[in-house]
Amino acid sequence: MSIERKPGPGPSPLMPFAVAGAALLALAGGGAFFYATAKRQSGSTSDLVKVEVGAKACRPNELTLPAGRHTFEIHNASDRPVEWEILDGIMVLEERENIIPGLRQTLAANLKPGQYQITCGLLSNPRGKLTVTPSAASEAAAKTGPELKAFIGPLSEYKVFLALQGASLVTATEKLVAALKAGDLDEARALYVSARAPYRQAEATAMRWADLQTAIDPIADYLEDREKDSHFTGYHRLEYGLFVENTTAPLIPIAEKLLTDVNELKARLRAVKLAPDDVPGGAARLSRRLADGKIESGENAYAHSDLDDLDASLTGITRMAGLVRPLIPESSADLSHELDTRLKAARQSLEALKSGKDYAAYDKVDAPSRRTIAETFRALADTLDKVSNRLAPG
Known part of the structure; x- marks a missing residue:
């Protein structure tokens, strides 16, 4: 059984403005969601340790941080996809792969005191240095030790x-x-x-x-x-x-x-x-x-x-x-x-x-x-x- 539908009123002249307003609200909501997500991951933007990876090296190329949890923001300023790693000798402690040129990615790491290296883009590039100094939290954790x-x-x-x-x-x-x-x-x-x-x-x-x-x-x-x-x-x-x-x-x-x-x-x-x-x-x-x-x-x-x-x-x-x-x-x-x-x-x-x-x-x-x-x-x-x-x- 079909039902005959009468044509409804034509679109309001205000409709384009309503659509535009909805789009702006969606963008604003998306931006707020992105900001909230980034803040949730890193604590706050001021807590980020910012590293820029260029074509040949990192900036800064040497970092000194207290032991504990840190969130790094890696900015790929080169024209190639890159990876960024924290190395302890030949051991990879943390890494972030496939950072697209021009973009930023974050990496959270719980660091113990010691001397580490950081990779800076291409595998052939010289490595940077990361020095992690003891902190009150790290010394307390060392005394506690893990339950095995x-x-x-x-x-x-x-x-x-x-x-x-x-x-x-x-x-x-x-x-x-x-x-x-x-x-x-x-x-x-x-x-x-x-x-x-x-x-x-x-x-x-x-x-x-x-x-x-x-x-x-x-x-x-x-x-x-x-x-x-x-x-x-x-x-x-x-x-x-x-x-x-x-x-x-x-x-x-x-x-x-x-x-x-x-x-x-x-x-x-x-x-x-x-x-x-x-x-x-x-x-x-x-x-x-x-x-x-x-x-x-x-x-x-x-x-x-x-x-x-x-x-x-x-x-x-x-x-x-x-x-x-x-x-x-x-x-x-x-x-x-x-x-x-x-x-x-x-x-x-x-x-x-x-x-x-x-x-x-x-x-x-x-x-x-x-x-x-x-x-x-x-x-x-x-x-x-x-x-x-x-x-x-x-």
Whole structure:
């Protein structure tokens, strides 16, 4: 049954002004939301430690701060995407990746007294210095010390997990080397994707060693001469050769060097000493690192196998979360439920992009879908931070 509709009154002459006013209100609301979010993350804008990354160095290039929690605002003043890291020797303490030219990103870090280095844009650039001096809060924390008893089981199980991933990584890389030596391009392409899975599952710990990360997984955008740079090695150099240059023989020495590096990583994963926060805190840092950089920008620019990588990373994060979940007190059952919900949402955001058993090529995944994945990983990072804080020694 159809209903005849009489034409209503025409649009009011004031309508354009109403629409414009609504738009201004929306912009104002969005600006207020952004400001509130930034303030919530950093405490206040005056508390930010501001660092500008130029083409060749950071400004300032040397920083001195008291021990404790600080929020850094990194401004990319160069014409290339950059990453900014705080290093303790070869160990990566904190990092922020894929900072777009002209934009600013924040990074929060809880710093202990000591001498550190900061990376300043391209991997070839000289490093800056960060000096952290003792404070009353840091001395009190040092006297208290962490309670290890409750973490003995989870840390032991995670060590076994890391050892297994290290062994799998070496085995998978050996198969990739064999395929390259046999000149089997199709097999080598298939093995490239599977060979990265153990690395990504152990990534929360593997990314701590800056020297191996630079050798195993550098991205061309962070190198001065991009794909032509002599430091373009490891997985992504193989990816470029397999999926762009369509070659195998020239990649053999690169793959053999990668095999040497992953054997070293295997040894370090077996020997690593873990602290209580390395499990929940490490999972939180990796989730945020992915959400703030690799998910929306993409990483596998030639094979477009990013969803397989993210699947492996989430598997590792889920394993870590599962180890510490039993430690959450019954009084915080809502936090346990929140953690389960966040893990499920992150998994579903990936599964939605599967066709049968295979993930879609990442260059076919549009920006809104990538943003959805990033948001689920960011929410997961927020919850894992809550878990880390809840399990911190009192």
